[in-house]
Amino acid sequence: MNKLRTFFSSMLKVFFNSNQAEVVLRPLPRERERKLVATFARGNINLQSGRYTTTEDLERIKASLRGYRFSPRQ
Amino acid sequence: MTATLRASLGDGQELEDEELLFSIQKLFQEAEDDIKGVEQSSLDLCTPAVNELRYAGHHVLKGLVASAPEECEEQYRRASRHCLRARYDAVEIRLWSLLDEFRAFQKDYQAVSIPQVWPDYVDCAEKFDVTMALLNSVKKTEPSDIDDQGDNRVDLLERTREASRQLEPIVSKAKIARIELNKILDDQKRQIRMGIWAIVVTFIGIIVTIIVT
Numbered sequence: 001m002n003k004l005r006t007f008f009s010s011m012l013k014v015f016f017n018s019n020q021a022e023v024v025l026r027p028l029p030r031e032r033e034r035k036l037v038a039t040f041a042r043g044n045i046n047l048q049s050g051r052y053t054t055t056e057d058l059e060r061i062k063a064s065l066r067g068y069r070f071s072p073r074q
Numbered sequence: 075m076t077a078t079l080r081a082s083l084g085d086g087q088e089l090e091d092e093e094l095l096f097s098i099q100k101l102f103q104e105a106e107d108d109i110k111g112v113e114q115s116s117l118d119l120c121t122p123a124v125n126e127l128r129y130a131g132h133h134v135l136k137g138l139v140a141s142a143p144e145e146c147e148e149q150y151r152r153a154s155r156h157c158l159r160a161r162y163d164a165v166e167i168r169l170w171s172l173l174d175e176f177r178a179f180q181k182d183y184q185a186v187s188i189p190q191v192w193p194d195y196v197d198c199a200e201k202f203d204v205t206m207a208l209l210n211s212v213k214k215t216e217p218s219d220i221d222d223q224g225d226n227r228v229d230l231l232e233r234t235r236e237a238s239r240q241l242e243p244i245v246s247k248a249k250i251a252r253i254e255l256n257k258i259l260d261d262q263k264r265q266i267r268m269g270i271w272a273i274v275v276t277f278i279g280i281i282v283t284i285i286v287t
Binding site: 068069 | 117118120121166174206
């Protein structure tokens with residue numbers, strides 16, 4: 001019964017408040033994004049393979065290396 | 075340069091702008107080469123660098139249609155700065171990926187003494203620390219603020235390119251060292267297995283001795 005009520009209330013919202021409906025754009029998962037880029041890319045073999053580095057990727061590497069020491073010497 | 079622009083400028087101005095355009099063309103080509111180089115070595119397209127070239131193209135076009143000679147010159151200068159920034163971004167991405175690769179190497183072989191296979195390993199590792207300190211010291215600006223910064227970009231670019239030239243062979247060497255280090259890891263695993271078997275056999279021997287006696 002509850003489900004039915006929820007369904008009808010959502011239908012009413014669609015019919016009466018359709019102009020106020022908010023479109024929420026959620027970020028795509030990383031792998032899905034790369035697959036989409038690979039599908040639509042033309043002219044660059046790396047882009048066509050979904051291989052590219054963005055500023056976010058760079059920031060991720062920077063964050064993971066923050067405070068890291070390569071040399072065992074102090 | 076368009077005929078209208080040529081006509082609108084005096085002789086001296088025209089020459090100066092043409093020189094600037096040629097220098098932008100050279101810088102653009104160098105940035106292209108750097109981006110291609112990074113693409114070939116890391117098999118990744120560095121989008122921030124490509125984006126900077128897009129800004130450079132935008133300023134060249136703005137310069138070409140600018141009515142005032144000063145505006146035209148300013149746009150060309152902005153374009154050249156974006157080309158330099160594109161080169162730096164490409165080298166920077168390569169450097170961070172080299173640091174990341176070397177960190178992965180160190181993580182994979184943290185249980186092994188690497189210097190027994192690679193004698194100057196510690197000196198090489200120090201170069202990565204120096205490079206990371208250099209990269210962390212750079213304060214990056216937004217593309218819109220690129221003209222406000224008064225630092226020496228050419229010097230910074232040269233230093234990062236030099237760091238890249240130093241680190242590339244080290245990372246290649248790390249890939250080769252993996253073969254020998256894997257053998258050491260296999261030996262260690264074999265010794266551990268033998269140790270476990272020795273303990274098990276001794277334990278069984280003790281139990282049998284107790285039962286028989």
